Amino acid sequence: MRERMLCGTAQARPEGERRLWHVTRGIVAALFGVSMLAIVLLLLFAFPVVEFDRKRQEYGTLLPMAAFGVAAGLCLAILVSRWPRRHVCGAIRRAALPAACAALFFVQVFICYHGYFLMGWDSISTMKSAYAIAGGDELIDNYYLSLYPNNALLTLLFGGLMRLFRLAAHGARLDRCVFFLIVVQCALNSATAYLLTRIAQRWFCSARAAAGTFLVYAGFTGLSPWLMVPYSDSMGLIVPTLILYIYQRWREGENSRAFWPVLGVLTWIGYSIKPQCCIVSVAIVLYEGVRMILTRRAAAWLCGALCVLLLTVVGAGPVTDAILDASPIEMREGRDIGGLLHYVMLGLNPESHGVYRDEDMYVSARAENPQARREAQLAVIRERLSAMSAEDWVEHLTKKALSNFADSPVIWSFGGAICWQEIEDKDGFFSPLIKRLIAVGEVNVGFSGLFVYFECFWLAILVFSLLAPVLLWKLCRQGNQADLLSVMMLSVFGLLLFQMIFEAGNRYFMVYTPFMVLLAAAALRELTKRIGRRRERGNKECSIA
Numbered sequence: 001m002r003e004r005m006l007c008g009t010a011q012a013r014p015e016g017e018r019r020l021w022h023v024t025r026g027i028v029a030a031l032f033g034v035s036m037l038a039i040v041l042l043l044l045f046a047f048p049v050v051e052f053d054r055k056r057q058e059y060g061t062l063l064p065m066a067a068f069g070v071a072a073g074l075c076l077a078i079l080v081s082r083w084p085r086r087h088v089c090g091a092i093r094r095a096a097l098p099a100a101c102a103a104l105f106f107v108q109v110f111i112c113y114h115g116y117f118l119m120g121w122d123s124i125s126t127m128k129s130a131y132a133i134a135g136g137d138e139l140i141d142n143y144y145l146s147l148y149p150n151n152a153l154l155t156l157l158f159g160g161l162m163r164l165f166r167l168a169a170h171g172a173r174l175d176r177c178v179f180f181l182i183v184v185q186c187a188l189n190s191a192t193a194y195l196l197t198r199i200a201q202r203w204f205c206s207a208r209a210a211a212g213t214f215l216v217y218a219g220f221t222g223l224s225p226w227l228m229v230p231y232s233d234s235m236g237l238i239v240p241t242l243i244l245y246i247y248q249r250w251r252e253g254e255n256s257r258a259f260w261p262v263l264g265v266l267t268w269i270g271y272s273i274k275p276q277c278c279i280v281s282v283a284i285v286l287y288e289g290v291r292m293i294l295t296r297r298a299a300a301w302l303c304g305a306l307c308v309l310l311l312t313v314v315g316a317g318p319v320t321d322a323i324l325d326a327s328p329i330e331m332r333e334g335r336d337i338g339g340l341l342h343y344v345m346l347g348l349n350p351e352s353h354g355v356y357r358d359e360d361m362y363v364s365a366r367a368e369n370p371q372a373r374r375e376a377q378l379a380v381i382r383e384r385l386s387a388m389s390a391e392d393w394v395e396h397l398t399k400k401a402l403s404n405f406a407d408s409p410v411i412w413s414f415g416g417a418i419c420w421q422e423i424e425d426k427d428g429f430f431s432p433l434i435k436r437l438i439a440v441g442e443v444n445v446g447f448s449g450l451f452v453y454f455e456c457f458w459l460a461i462l463v464f465s466l467l468a469p470v471l472l473w474k475l476c477r478q479g480n481q482a483d484l485l486s487v488m489m490l491s492v493f494g495l496l497l498f499q500m501i502f503e504a505g506n507r508y509f510m511v512y513t514p515f516m517v518l519l520a521a522a523a524l525r526e527l528t529k530r531i532g533r534r535r536e537r538g539n540k541e542c543s544i545a
Helices: 002-006 015-046 063-081 085-093 096-115 121-133 142-147 149-168 174-204 207-219 238-251 259-273 275-294 298-325 340-347 358-365 370-387 390-405 430-438 449-465 468-475 479-501 506-544
Strands: 117-119 419-422
Touching: 015 063, 015 275, 015 390, 015 449, 015 468, 015 479, 063 207, 063 449, 063 506, 096 174, 096 207, 096 430, 117 121, 117 174, 121 142, 121 149, 121 174, 142 149, 149 174, 149 259, 149 298, 174 207, 174 238, 174 479, 174 506, 207 506, 238 259, 238 275, 238 479, 238 506, 259 275, 259 298, 275 298, 275 479, 275 506, 340 358, 340 370, 340 479, 358 370, 390 479, 390 506, 430 449, 449 506, 468 479, 468 506, 479 506
Parallel strands: none
Antiparallel strands: 117 419
16 A cells, blocks of 8 residues: 555646646656767767777777677566565565665675775875874875865865774774775665665565666676775765655655755755765756746745755855864865866866866966966866867767766776775785776776676666656656656756766766666666566467467
């Protein structure tokens, strides 16, 4: 009875209102579908002939991997659909899901323990600073944190966790404190798997589909090598999924009064860890705004939207400033890189087609004051915009899309893992094997069995997600299900737009891979249902004959 209530149809609406609401959902579906189709076509057909930054030449073409991934996904979906319903339902309702998430956590910790290393690049700056805050013998990198103040709160969080670990372990070296942070990230990743499976269970009203969703997530994001790198991508992974889970419960009539304040707090937390995390909040506010305007409840929506905006702005502004002022981090006023303008400038780089370049960093870092920095960044942006013809724009956006999405977001790009310090092997078999698979310390890794595995997974998820707009039309009569699907598609479209405007990078998509997994799972479920109906129809025709 509970599942039937969750999957019930939407209440009857006036004809005009219903049509406008269908148009709204159609626009969301069109935005998502067209952009995703363009990405899939570029990956399948432009990848072999277009040269772009950090391209894996060894792949040649992505078509075979896409075909293999799609075939494997269909086989998995058919296998899951044939599991005995009573066994799966009972397992999901009892302790199997927590046990499965715990098993995923232990697998993650085992892999990370045998293969982890200290990443160079921005990560080592935050790790050393956090270790100093925790009472270690490193120095706080005030220069780096002044350039990137968005990482200051993350560094304080890491420092607090390291301090607790050092107290429990009676002091610990930097590498052991880093591993403790890795364990925390594994726990957050497994918690994301739990939330995503619960969302799927309530959304699909099917324990088998929920179990399939867990398997897809566990095999993709759940095994990401980025878990070995304590940074915003893995630490912020849970936030968008938690927001989606709370939104689903709210649409079903639960926790209605607390929804907007909780959304505001989570948006602030997500923004402080990784700004992309708040895209789902923007999608919810916009989507619900259209709904409440159509239902003549604009005042209620406006109050909720202002609540989210106020909590986010106050949290990211005065509250964050107060926390940093009370912390050991001494920020150098006016030395930050300038936020949006800096990343727009990076995204317009004609040489790298949006991928990071040190030259752009120097433009922002060498400015004497914020005014000079803004003028220098605007000058570069205007110069690059004026120099681009229509043909240049097509080339730039094509190569930028390939740089963003050609590599699976849960593995490092062609540049490889920038290893600052390797950790001694824990044994003679697993450690060398795992380090070889994830290419620790190697530069410009082009071909690896593990990389191919994730690439097949990624391409299959992209292809299956193309069916999400088609699935929306079937769900339009089922309000809560269509709402969830629309918000996910709008969130993913927002992230696609974000990555095409600002700096390009495959890992920036990682925090929304749970959404992609859920969209692909929905498509697979619909395909297997159709295959099952045709099989039943064929069996009936054979029995009649």
